[in-house]
Structure formats: structure tokens, C-alpha cells
Amino acid sequence: MEPRAGQRDASKAAGASSGRPSEAASARPSIWAIAGGKGGVGRSLLAANLGVQVARSGRRVVLVDLDLQGSNLQTCLGFQRLPLSLADMAAGRIALLSELACETPTHHLRLIGGLQRGDLKDDPIIFIRQGAEQFGGLLADHVIVDCGSGRSAGTIAAFAEADVGILATTPEPASIEAIYLFAEAHLRWCLVRALNAQTMASIEAKLREGGMDPSHTPFRTFMTRLGAIDPAARDEVARVVRRTRLELILNQVRGEADEEAAASLASGFRKCFGLNLHTAGTVEHDLSVLQAVQKRRSLSQQYPNASATKGISRVATRLMASGSGPIRDGDLEWEDLEAIDHYRVLELVPKASPKEVQSAYQLLKKTYDPETTFLSPVIEAPRLRELQARIEAAYRSLIFLESRATYDRQMLKDGALKADDVRGLHEGGATGPAAQTQDGPGEPTAALEVAGGEMVPEGGAVAAEASVPIAASRRSPPSRTRPSPRAGRRCVRSGSACA
Numbered sequence: 001m002e003p004r005a006g007q008r009d010a011s012k013a014a015g016a017s018s019g020r021p022s023e024a025a026s027a028r029p030s031i032w033a034i035a036g037g038k039g040g041v042g043r044s045l046l047a048a049n050l051g052v053q054v055a056r057s058g059r060r061v062v063l064v065d066l067d068l069q070g071s072n073l074q075t076c077l078g079f080q081r082l083p084l085s086l087a088d089m090a091a092g093r094i095a096l097l098s099e100l101a102c103e104t105p106t107h108h109l110r111l112i113g114g115l116q117r118g119d120l121k122d123d124p125i126i127f128i129r130q131g132a133e134q135f136g137g138l139l140a141d142h143v144i145v146d147c148g149s150g151r152s153a154g155t156i157a158a159f160a161e162a163d164v165g166i167l168a169t170t171p172e173p174a175s176i177e178a179i180y181l182f183a184e185a186h187l188r189w190c191l192v193r194a195l196n197a198q199t200m201a202s203i204e205a206k207l208r209e210g211g212m213d214p215s216h217t218p219f220r221t222f223m224t225r226l227g228a229i230d231p232a233a234r235d236e237v238a239r240v241v242r243r244t245r246l247e248l249i250l251n252q253v254r255g256e257a258d259e260e261a262a263a264s265l266a267s268g269f270r271k272c273f274g275l276n277l278h279t280a281g282t283v284e285h286d287l288s289v290l291q292a293v294q295k296r297r298s299l300s301q302q303y304p305n306a307s308a309t310k311g312i313s314r315v316a317t318r319l320m321a322s323g324s325g326p327i328r329d330g331d332l333e334w335e336d337l338e339a340i341d342h343y344r345v346l347e348l349v350p351k352a353s354p355k356e357v358q359s360a361y362q363l364l365k366k367t368y369d370p371e372t373t374f375l376s377p378v379i380e381a382p383r384l385r386e387l388q389a390r391i392e393a394a395y396r397s398l399i400f401l402e403s404r405a406t407y408d409r410q411m412l413k414d415g416a417l418k419a420d421d422v423r424g425l426h427e428g429g430a431t432g433p434a435a436q437t438q439d440g441p442g443e444p445t446a447a448l449e450v451a452g453g454e455m456v457p458e459g460g461a462v463a464a465e466a467s468v469p470i471a472a473s474r475r476s477p478p479s480r481t482r483p484s485p486r487a488g489r490r491c492v493r494s495g496s497a498c499a
Helices: 010-017 043-056 073-077 086-090 124-132 153-160 173-194 197-209 219-229 231-241 256-273 287-295 307-322 354-368 381-398 401-414 470-475
Strands: 030-036 061-065 109-112 142-149 164-169 245-253 278-284 438-440 447-451 454-457
Touching: 030 043, 030 153, 030 173, 043 061, 043 073, 043 109, 043 142, 043 164, 043 287, 043 307, 061 073, 073 109, 086 124, 124 153, 142 153, 153 173, 164 173, 164 307, 173 219, 173 231, 173 256, 197 219, 219 231, 219 256, 245 256, 245 307, 256 278, 256 354, 278 307, 287 307, 354 381, 381 401
Parallel strands: 030 142, 030 164, 061 109, 061 142, 164 245, 245 278
Antiparallel strands: 447 454
16 A cells, blocks of 8 residues: 655645635644553554544544654554655655655544664654654644654653653563663653753762662652752753653553553552553453454454454543643652651552552552562662551551541641541541451451451451441441451350350
């Protein structure tokens, strides 16, 4: 299939014939960049089909292949070769990016082909910036950039030009670790763009004086310390970081266990980088994808009812709905982990139920366990153990009614919480013991059983609804009580030996 190159939209023709400039010509398109820490995660296929789905909604889209190591985005749309590509710009034959845009079978969708290895002789960063400066002249609502895989300077530079940075990964450990490394490289790139060499050298010297190694300091910790060392520098770095909002696409998902990877990644980004990683969506593992690739056809056109196609459509809808504004202040969490409250440590709202506390703890325990974590490339083992201890302390305070009520009352007294924020455990002035038992000397039993939708301590009384004051729950004990496994097999009511 041979497309025509350099065609203009009908909207541009209408604007020219009327003697008035097109409105789109003056509007900057929303730039989405898709990257993956490693190859094989389906990045190009996701980019191509996102373009198809967004174009079908009526928005004008230009796909740009900026994989400088060997582009193949055109094959995901059914083309073997393109008459023009970025190779013509790199060779100096064409100066305008808009002249490289080729029409595709999908209405409102155009494609700019990429380079092959060896086509680019100039500095890749300069080449990418020169191309990005012309995105506004493409007469599009969205420019979707395939950045390529890996963490090369060109890939990171292309990603940093975006309003929305989309990280594509699969649930496999190597892919998740690569996403952490890619995000770290992106944030380090933001530092380079925000601070000059002299300022950065001065900051690193002060960090070393404080006993910190800048090259092995998590970005969140770095920004926390930078706020104390040089607030102006911190604000400048924050300004650059805010330009690109991060979104996650989890590809090739086979079940609920795989979907947990999205929540685990979001937690890791929050605690390691101090950033919220929003989940744009998940795409199921689907054999139709392989069939479309083998046939060199667009998945969305060849298999419109496939589960993977529907998943990509949902991702496109969410990304369009979320807009392309900068990162909000609420998405940044550059505070010392020791200074935040237990609810934020467990990433919960203060009204979370005991069951939600338990679920959050199980996810975080797996995420930060040195034996199972995917964070090892970016957080060293001692720091992981500190995180584990902080999570354990928060969990033990919030899982039991009495300790949680005490903690909530203290938070209310300090003004850190409002009365409407908590589940009512502090009401009624109760100070007596809540329903909890002991596994051994000084060891509280973890909440293991579910009764009426709430977690209750093993061997303890079935917990009343968490919104009921503690005192009221003691006055009206439940009609059933489960015996403890350690009760010596004696009946709870009669005290006689059970048969």
C-alpha cells in the first residue's frame, strides 16, 4: 500500500480559501509519547492502535515514529514502506515535518515514518528537538510519538517533549524493572534541563556533606533534601517535571494477578519518585494481536471486536477525557516518608475499612519485600528495609480498633484530620480495649477473618460495622463468637470440654 505524502487536511484548505488562518494552525496539539523500558512490550502496536481509536473519535491525529534505533511503526498500520520519512529530513532533502505526513486508510490519521539505524549522522537530541519544535505545524489535535525502547539519550529526550508520557509494560518482572529504570532516567533528564552544571555540582557537594550519595539517592528523597538546600532550585526542577504527566498501560494481562502490577507500580512511583502514576488502562493478552502482526494489518481494523482492541479503545477514551494539562500539585509527594501519617504510608483514605487496610498492607508488603520487589534497581536494600518497617508500623496501628481510635484522636487533636474524615472509631470517648487477642507475649494477632465484610482479629469477637462507636459495640456484643484455636478446645459458652 503506497500512501500519498504531504496531503493537507480539508480544514486547512477551507481556512486558506476563506482568507482566514485555520484555528488549528494556532493551537498547539496535545503531545502523547509512548515509551517502554525494554523491547517486546507492544509499544509500537499500542501507539498505532491508539492513533486509530483517537482518530475514529473525530480528532485529527499524527503518528510520529521517533525510534532512532530502527523504526517499524508503519508495519502496524499495514505499510511495508513509506515514500517519505524522517530519513529525508535527516539527510536535508526536506526541511518541514508537515511534508513528511502520509495519509492512512483511517480518516483523520496521518503517519510520519522514522529512521533506520545509521540514517542519523547528527546529534540525536538536537534532531529530536528540531522536530518537536514543528509539532505545532502539523494541524493536528494529537501528536502521538513512538519513542522507541531502552533508555538512550534520544529516547529520553523524545519522551520529555510530551504533555502526556505513556509508559507501556507487561506484568513480567524484567519489564516492570525496566519501567522503574526508565522513569529514573527521565527524572534525571529533568534535573539536567532544570539546573546548570555549576548549580548541580554545588547541590551534590552539600548532599555528600550530609552523608548522602547523590547517584544512589531516590528521586523523592533527593527532592525532599533539595527543598532544604536550595528551594529555588527545587521549584525549577518541579516546573520541568510537571510538564509531562505520567500514565501507565499494562499490556498482555492474563488475569487479576497480573493486574496487581499496576497498583504495585503506582505505589513504587509514589514512594520512590514522589509522583502519581495514573493507570490509563490494561490490555488483555490476545492471540488476535499476533495474527494482526503476522498479516501486517492494523489490529483495530482487522479485529475490531477483539478483547485487545476493546482494551486499547478504553485506554484512548480515558486519555482523551483526562486532557493534557500539567501535573497537578496533588500528584506530587516530595515529603520525607517519616513525616507523613500512617494512612498515607499505606496509601489509604482515613475512612478506609479494616478490610481495605489489610488489602493495602498485603500489596505493599509484596511490593517492598527485598525478596520479591521490582524496585531493587532504583532503591538499595537498606532503604527497602526502612520502608518495610514504616509500613509494618502503620499497619499495626490501623488494623486494630483501639490503636486506630487512639491514633485518630491524636490526629484530630493535632489538626491533621477533620472529624468528617474518619470512620467514627474515635467517637463515644471509648478508651477500653478493642477486639484483639495475643499470639504470644506482646504480639497482636493480625486480622485474618472476614465477618460481615470487615476484617476481624483471629480468635476475637466479630467486629461491628466500623462506623459504630467502640463503646456501642461493647454494649451490644454480637450473638456469635468464634472460638480461638488456642482456647484448648473448650466450648465458649459452657466452658466444658468439646467433643
